Amino acid sequence: MASVELDKLRKVYPNGYVGVADASFEVADGELLVLVGPSGCGKSTLLRMVAGLETITSGTLKIGDRVVNDVAPKDRDIAMVFQSYALYPHMTVAENLAFGLKLRGHDKASIAGRVAEAAKTLELDELLDRKPGALSGGQRQRVALGRALVRKPQVFLLDEPLSNLDAKLRMSMRVEIARLHRQLGATMVYVTHDQIEAMTLGQRIVVLDKGRIQQIDTPMALYEKPANLFVATFLGSPKMNLLDGELRAxxxxxxxxxxxxxxxxxxxxxxxxxxxQAVVGKRLTMGLRPEDLRIDGKTGAAGLAAQVEAVEPVGNEAFVNLRCGEGEIILRQPPHELPSPGDVVQLGHVPARAHFFDSETGARLG
Structure with a gap:
């Protein structure tokens, strides 16, 4: 395996649109790093630049100790898994797994060994004689992963590989990919728009918006200390509550x-x-996670009256949607003794868990 290093990597299209603006970070050898952000943020463009499928306008890209800016995709020693499985429908699972190795001139014994090893790792042993049409979505995704696995590349690149699966399959495949990463110790760069996928899979996460990196950190560090309002509201479900006002002393x-x-x-x-203290008299945005708010002020300073608009019990917890003045607030609480729509309640918060942001720039304060 190998590390991947990006130094001020930039992608500008002929019409002047900046797809990626000066991206700089390193993926450590054996790390699973996730690129996350909304549609159009530049995450897939960045991954395709690493793969060699997009030209680099400026900056330096290294895989291992080698600068690969002008190296052809087939010579970068990477393997890519796409959102589309892209399996050959007329070939069996074994033939799909072996196809890339045959193109590269591997001998039959080597191919058979690698296919058997990948099939065992991904529990595809009993499916080798089937064709893609006879497989479930999860099984097809495992074959797509296996096709990358047999290559034994330096770096795995995964571009929204679970987007076509239903919620239950996505959950099981997340576990599968995490297990595979631990087992192989592979260097992986994983792209997703799903913040839950990012939080559960990534050892570190790169958050992007409008082609620019907003923050890079571990999942819980991003959640507990977002660098700006974009990161604060993008990560977390339900999203962070925001209260705007003037700071007074x-x-x-x-x-x-x-x-x-x-x-x-x-x-x-x-x-x-x-x-x-430096921004007293200016506009301020305070952020509170839904789990850091409580009804009746039992966990902190009271002071907010709110009217219950809807209650959403989801089994082990409930989401309470409230109207507070001109804004909306949602809190997470145990599914016991829930208020009713129309009730007016007093809210308290956990002071130590409050987040503060500059309302104009969105930057975190403190």
Missing amino acids: GDEGLRLRMGDGVELPLSPDEATRTAL
């Missing part, structure tokens, strides 16, 4: 005065307090 400490005149007392930690 007085004898009772810092308070967020919202548009409806309600003032919410803030209790940030010392480091955050110092950062907030």
